[in-house]
Amino acid sequence: MAPDKVFEFFSRLAEANPHPETELEAGNDFQLLVAVVLSAQATDIGVNKATRRLFAEVTTPAQMVALGEAGLKEHIKTIGLFNMKARNVIALSEALIRDHGGAVPADREALEKLPGVGRKTANVVMNVAFGAETFAVDTHIFRVGNRTGLAPGKTPLAVELALEKSVPQPFRLHAHHWLILHGRYVCKARTPACWRCVVADLCAFEPKTPAPAKGQ
Numbered sequence: 001m002a003p004d005k006v007f008e009f010f011s012r013l014a015e016a017n018p019h020p021e022t023e024l025e026a027g028n029d030f031q032l033l034v035a036v037v038l039s040a041q042a043t044d045i046g047v048n049k050a051t052r053r054l055f056a057e058v059t060t061p062a063q064m065v066a067l068g069e070a071g072l073k074e075h076i077k078t079i080g081l082f083n084m085k086a087r088n089v090i091a092l093s094e095a096l097i098r099d100h101g102g103a104v105p106a107d108r109e110a111l112e113k114l115p116g117v118g119r120k121t122a123n124v125v126m127n128v129a130f131g132a133e134t135f136a137v138d139t140h141i142f143r144v145g146n147r148t149g150l151a152p153g154k155t156p157l158a159v160e161l162a163l164e165k166s167v168p169q170p171f172r173l174h175a176h177h178w179l180i181l182h183g184r185y186v187c188k189a190r191t192p193a194c195w196r197c198v199v200a201d202l203c204a205f206e207p208k209t210p211a212p213a214k215g216q
Contacts, residue, residue: 010171020177029104061093088116133172140183149204
């Protein structure tokens with residue numbers, strides 16, 4: 001997509017949603033990190049339902065370690081892959097205490113060394129917690145980047161690097177939130193809602209999906 005179209009693309013998303021935010025609920029950086037780890041292959045809605053009671057009790061890595069793996073599983077058993085995620089959350093909590101004084105590090109490389117934390121998770125935390133201009137490519141952004149022609153790539157990393165290269169200021173900080181929300185609610189996987197898309201005329205996807213007939 002040409003630079004002028006990219007600028008217009010994000011201008012319209014920004015106008016439609018001036019203050020995009022993550023839909024994961026968290027009260028501090030540690031809870032955010034845990035929520036993002038739990039959100040892998042799960043919906044934000046499902047994670048929020050499981051973490052509301054958990055986060056009312058647990059706000060620090062030390063409290064998470066004290067809760068223990070079995071206790072954590074009771075809180076998150078409705079989330080997919082909860083056994084593995086519980087092990088990872090306890091292990092990353094121990095690592096935060098041991099290596100970072102109980103604080104979440106503001107460094108992507110350090111974050112990626114934590115159990116259960118990959119590049120996407122680290123990018124989300126860097127962006128949301130620390131205001132870094134990172135691009136966390138999930139399934140929604142991967143789809144939108146390729147479908148629209150905004151940032152085509154065969155892998156999430158390729159899409160991330162394409163966004164890194166092409167997204168201009170002043171849109172870099174919130175770009176990944178706009179794209180996630182656009183993919184979640186408009187540019188959906190099975191049937192994109194092209195008839196109500198604010199960037200449809202800039203998008204490479206063809207044929208555009210028509211509006212459903214009344215009554216459907």
